[in-house]
Amino acid sequence: MTILDVGGTPAVWEIINFADQPDIQITLLNISEFKTSHTNITSVIGDARDLHQYADKQFDVVYSNSCIEHVGNIEDMKRxxxxxxxxxxxxxxxxxxRNFPVEPHFVFPMFQFLPLAVQVFLVQHFSLGWIGKTPDREKAEKEVRSIQLISKKDVQMLFPDAKFGEEKFAGLTKSLLAYTV
Structure with a gap:
């Protein structure tokens, strides 16, 4: 089996015991290289919006977990x-x-619905979730703009041939899934 993991790390494959399995070849594609000591995991530098180096249907599975919200605007996501x-x-x-009440990167209630100026202020003055305090205004704004959460409607538009699923937390949809079988 060949897997292209767009935006991934070796950790997920270690957890599910795919690491070092000789019949599974995993390619991690990221904007920077990940070191891996696993015999079946290769890390490459690339852009999820342009996979010209790969042929049509080259991989058995393309997997991406929490990456699409980092690639840019909706046109970048379409690519x-x-x-x-x-x-x-x-x-x-x-x-x-996008509609889950706690933004998962900043781990702050309704952060994604606040005005940009308020989001930037918060990032400048506090460490929030995975994002450290960033006093420089330009850097803080860049951090905020680097994450564009999307809705179920957006996922359905981006992946019209997919089946869809939802991950729930406390009865609310935390994450959205699109997949083919």
């Missing part, structure tokens, strides 16, 4: 979605739900 669909025989995508 990523189209590339995932092109290079994979099947695909699986997970992304945080």
């Amino acid at each position: 990523m979605a189209n590339e995932m669909r092109r290079v994979g025989k099947r695909y699986f995508l997970q992304t945080p739900n």
Whole structure:
């Protein structure tokens, strides 16, 4: 089996015991290289929006977990979605739900619905979730703008041929799934 993990790390494959399995070849594609000591995991530098180095249907599965919200605007997301669909025989995508009440990167209630100026102020003055305090205004704004959460409607538009699922927490949809079988 060949897997392209768009935006991933070796950790997920270690957890599910795919690391070092000789019949599974995993390619991690990121904007920076990940070191891996696993015999079946290769790390490459690339852009999820342009996978020209790969042939149509080259991978058995294209997998992406919490990456699409980091690639840019909706047009960038369309390019990523189209590339995932092109290079994979099947695909699986997970992304945080924009409408979940706690923003998962900043781990702050309703952060994604606050005005940009308020988001930037918060990042400048506090460490929030995975994001450290960033006093420089330009850097704080860049950090805030680097994450564009999407809704169920967006996922359905980006992956029209997919089946859809939802991950729930306390009865609310925390994450959205798009996949083919």
